[in-house]
Amino acid sequence: METAEGTPRRLRALPSRLANQAALSANRIVDRTLAGAGVRRYHYALLAALAEFGPASQAALGRRTGIDRSDMVATVNELADRRLLERAPDPADRRRNIVSITAAGGDRLADLDRLVADAQEEFLAPLPAADRRSLVDLLTRLVDHHGDRRRAEPGPEA
Amino acid sequence: METAEGTPRRLRALPSRLANQAALSANRIVDRTLAGAGVRRYHYALLAALAEFGPASQAALGRRTGIDRSDMVATVNELADRRLLERAPDPADRRRNIVSITAAGGDRLADLDRLVADAQEEFLAPLPAADRRSLVDLLTRLVDHHGDRRRAEPGPEA
DNA sequence: GACGACCGTGGGCGCGGCCAACGAGTTGCT
DNA sequence: AGCAACTCGTTGGCCGCGCCCACGGTCGTC
Structure with a gap:
């Protein structure tokens, strides 16, 4: 029998690969769940950002959601095609569009929130509550340090 | 000032998103590092699998690396173009190719191992050793549970 | 000998994450 | 007032990863 082919130790023990594999699983679960509701991750992120901070320009929303x-x-x-949000020119700054969530969008988001919560449960299934807290804490520290943005600091002082 | 735009709580607290963001950072670091050596993640994974288990068929390597x-x-x-590995037909099973790493491939892998180790250091920078162990442990448990493969169990017995 | 499973290969797809450029508009400086 | 620097939305493109399907060749097994 040549089944049970394992992952090489070199890779299996690699934190970056572990993070990637875990994210892979998480994304698979979340994507499958959201796909069932006809949306992708970007849609959910955008609706969530709108609901949380209210109307904003596309650029600002981009900064918040990544x-x-x-x-x-x-x-x-x-999302505008589906009437889940609205895009209107900003009279105060004609470069900007003001994007705001509609009532239908809010309703939809509530549904998605439930689905996403279920997906988290599925993702974290093997971990008891205390370990989940540890995980979130550790991951949060990691993402807070390497700030999300592509920082190109100008190198050593000129 | 309208700077300091934060990520919505709904997203920031989401374990699946945290995992994804962490993996994003990790991959950015690793990819940048490997790119400096002219390779991608798939190349490194393949070389690592070959070095660890010796010559194998492409399908078997695929199972091990994902x-x-x-x-x-x-x-x-x-990688064959760069003479880092060799592909030869398996005389015992003419469906298979036997892929084996070359001496040059082994040397190259040693270099890459060092680079990847540095990248891990950069990724894990904010965490002390104990926390790193916790993280690896938690992530390992997650990926071990949802087994890597797309398992399509036949549903409830017919 | 026929069927199923497996292998390598080619082709294609979608998403996420990027970057470059442009025109319109705004802000800041002088 | 005028100009430079910046911002914003938009178009168009790129790449890597993760997948799937289909084909022809090759075992293995009944």
């Missing part, structure tokens, strides 16, 4: 400005255009388009 | 059979073809091609 979605690139160019990808934001398509994401807003898709 | 690389799809079709993607494996290209990966093997690229």
